Amino acid sequence: MNEIVDPKGLAIADYTYLLPEERIARFPLSKRDEAKLLVYEKGDIQTRHFFELPEFLPSGSLLVLNDAKVVHARLLFRKDSGGLIEIFCLEPAPIYADMTLAMAEKGEVQWQCLVGGAAKWKEGQALVLQDGNGLSLSARMMQRNAEDFSIHFEWSDPELSFAEVLAHFGQVPLPPYMNRSASELDESSYQTVFAASEGSVAAPTASLHFTDEVLAALAANDVATTQLTLHVGAGTFKPVKSATAGAHSMHSEWIELSEATLQRLWQQGDQPVIAAGTTALRTLESLYWFGWKISRQPLADRGDFQLDQWECYALKPDADFSRKAAIEAILGWMQQSKTTRFLAKTGIMIAPGYHFKMTDALITNFHQPQSTLLLLVAAFVGQDWKRIYDYALDNSFRFLSYGDANLLWHSS
Numbered sequence: 001m002n003e004i005v006d007p008k009g010l011a012i013a014d015y016t017y018l019l020p021e022e023r024i025a026r027f028p029l030s031k032r033d034e035a036k037l038l039v040y041e042k043g044d045i046q047t048r049h050f051f052e053l054p055e056f057l058p059s060g061s062l063l064v065l066n067d068a069k070v071v072h073a074r075l076l077f078r079k080d081s082g083g084l085i086e087i088f089c090l091e092p093a094p095i096y097a098d099m100t101l102a103m104a105e106k107g108e109v110q111w112q113c114l115v116g117g118a119a120k121w122k123e124g125q126a127l128v129l130q131d132g133n134g135l136s137l138s139a140r141m142m143q144r145n146a147e148d149f150s151i152h153f154e155w156s157d158p159e160l161s162f163a164e165v166l167a168h169f170g171q172v173p174l175p176p177y178m179n180r181s182a183s184e185l186d187e188s189s190y191q192t193v194f195a196a197s198e199g200s201v202a203a204p205t206a207s208l209h210f211t212d213e214v215l216a217a218l219a220a221n222d223v224a225t226t227q228l229t230l231h232v233g234a235g236t237f238k239p240v241k242s243a244t245a246g247a248h249s250m251h252s253e254w255i256e257l258s259e260a261t262l263q264r265l266w267q268q269g270d271q272p273v274i275a276a277g278t279t280a281l282r283t284l285e286s287l288y289w290f291g292w293k294i295s296r297q298p299l300a301d302r303g304d305f306q307l308d309q310w311e312c313y314a315l316k317p318d319a320d321f322s323r324k325a326a327i328e329a330i331l332g333w334m335q336q337s338k339t340t341r342f343l344a345k346t347g348i349m350i351a352p353g354y355h356f357k358m359t360d361a362l363i364t365n366f367h368q369p370q371s372t373l374l375l376l377v378a379a380f381v382g383q384d385w386k387r388i389y390d391y392a393l394d395n396s397f398r399f400l401s402y403g404d405a406n407l408l409w410h411s412s
Helices: 050-056 099-103 162-169 205-209 212-220 259-268 278-296 323-337 372-381 384-394
Strands: 036-041 044-049 062-066 068-070 074-078 084-092 108-116 126-130 136-144 149-155 197-200 224-230 253-258 273-276 305-307 341-346 361-365 405-409
Touching (some): 036 050, 036 384, 050 212, 062 278, 074 126, 099 162, 149 162, 212 224, 278 323, 278 341, 278 361, 323 341, 361 372, 372 384
Parallel strands (some): 062 224, 273 361
Antiparallel strands (some): 036 044, 126 136
8 A cells, every 4th residue: 555645745836727717617507517627537637517427427426415505604793883793604613512503592592603893892792683573693703813813793583594694684605706796696606406405615626517417417327326425614714825735724614414325335445436616525535435444443522523633644554454344443432422414624625646445437627737636636645736726717617616526536
């Protein structure tokens, strides 16, 4: 087995390209699956359309989808003086066991947030939003942290969940590079057709291209699907400002998988596994390392699984420890712990030097220069990432969240 290479010394400047402003897709296509699809396999590159995806996934493959649902995480408050305070909800406070429980809280909740205009907001000062029907939402700053703020939210109707309150008062949190306000169109366009688990502040954008018709065609071609959840955080937009990968602080995100999904992954064995998006891929690869850690130390009394940014590069699994063995270890832990959900947080940073354990192909969009997602793509296809992106630029592909897609087969 190839030994994992430590990527901390990678120069971020080596993972850049010129992205013209006009190539950034700021609005969605009228039909999702009419986006272009770049197909890369064994060095060959071709242009197709997303609705043709079923032709390129072999019978017996398993397509893994992220069912994360984007919440209205952007809240705009005005002080009595007229000053605007923007609160961007990132993740629940550490007191909550998982995202689902925090989104279901009623009456009040604590959240970690980014705050625009924070200098104009004093700790303990209440900001209030009201609608015309008597519903109100108040926010108080509890604490200034190193990279965010601890905010206490409270609302007037104790029967409403925080998810419902955000849906009522908040706005769709479009990526900053779109450089526009969210419209009514984004309510549906910036959500996958299979979105279910509320808590993400960004869409799993590769999956925005899927339609019911594409999913039906995949099923007809004997391509199975299964769903997991990675609640996408705002860190996905965080630019890498350091000179090397090792100096960048990777964000952690909640992942959740049902016993049924893990059983389906176990049944897949060595047959192809395709990740729909970098979020699904990061979750799949994290599962391998969680499984390895459990196999070494069962942790039967723990449910606070965390995979740190560089942790997997230091772990040395046996050469014969397969992805099936990793899933089997997790399922064994779940059975012992009498739980049907596997909950964890992953901060894994996948960069050149990483050896993929779980994923054979990746469906993804085109990512920003010098981003962690571009590093992930470079790890997956090697130096051909440059040729793929040059091809996309030369052939009028649209880039970033509302842009076109690519199907990449792993270069081992």
